[in-house]
Amino acid sequence: MGGYMKKSLMWLYFILISCALNTFADTGAHSGHSLIGQPGNPAQVSRTIEIKMIENRFLPHEITIRQGETIRFLVKNEGKKHHEFTIDTIKNLKEHAKMMRAHPDMLHNEPNQLKVAPGEQKELIWHFTETGIVDFACPYPGHFKGMQGKIYVEKK
Ligand SMILES: [Cu+2]
Numbered sequence: 001m002g003g004y005m006k007k008s009l010m011w012l013y014f015i016l017i018s019c020a021l022n023t024f025a026d027t028g029a030h031s032g033h034s035l036i037g038q039p040g041n042p043a044q045v046s047r048t049i050e051i052k053m054i055e056n057r058f059l060p061h062e063i064t065i066r067q068g069e070t071i072r073f074l075v076k077n078e079g080k081k082h083h084e085f086t087i088d089t090i091k092n093l094k095e096h097a098k099m100m101r102a103h104p105d106m107l108h109n110e111p112n113q114l115k116v117a118p119g120e121q122k123e124l125i126w127h128f129t130e131t132g133i134v135d136f137a138c139p140y141p142g143h144f145k146g147m148q149g150k151i152y153v154e155k156k
Contacts, residue, residue: 036088036134037153039111040070040127048072053083053116053138053147061149067156070127077116083138083147086113087126090135093148097139104141128153 046069052059053075065071075085086093099106109115114122128134131153138147 035130035132036112037126037128037130040072040125042072042125044070044127045072045125046070048074050074050076051085051149053077053085054079055081056138056143056146058085058136058138058147058149062152063149064152064154065128067128067131067153069156070125073114073124073126074121075114075116075124076121077118080118081143082115082117082140083143084113084115084140085122085124085136086110086139087124087134087136087151088112093135093137093139093144097137097141097144100139100144101141131155 049063049065049071051063051073056079073085077083086096088096112124112126114124116122128151134151134153136149136151137144140147
């Protein structure tokens with residue numbers, strides 16, 4: 001293999017590694033999961049919080065918990081439309097809502113979201129690792145503005 005080939009291979013590696021690093025950086029920045037917490041272990045649930053969905057609101061829409069808690073959100077859709085409960089940063093929720101407006105039929109299934117049909121109830125178990133405000137919302141077109149809520153995570 002000539003020196004030229006070696007050099008191009010090195011460049012190829014360099015490009016591949018840069019792409020890989022970028023991808024990691026992107027997912028990290030996008031999900032922000034370290035800030036908002038992470039999926040919780042069902043065996044470590046400290047309490048259950050019930051949230052009702054109606055058109056177009058969450059009840060309650062403000063929740064206070066303590067850092068380190070693992071919460072079982074029992075989400076009941078008492079409305080007549082399909083709704084979604086997604087926990088994320090407000091920035092990501094806004095992006096998500098924008099994407100839903102552009103592609104209303106977009107399918108996505110992440111551990112931080114629940115799709116709940118009318119009359120249905122589902123649960124999401126979430127471990128809150130950091131203090132601060134974690135947001136939740138229904139990103140569906142026409143719902144997002146009213147269906148937002150905040151989880152205040154206080155120091156333990
Ligand atoms: Cu909704």
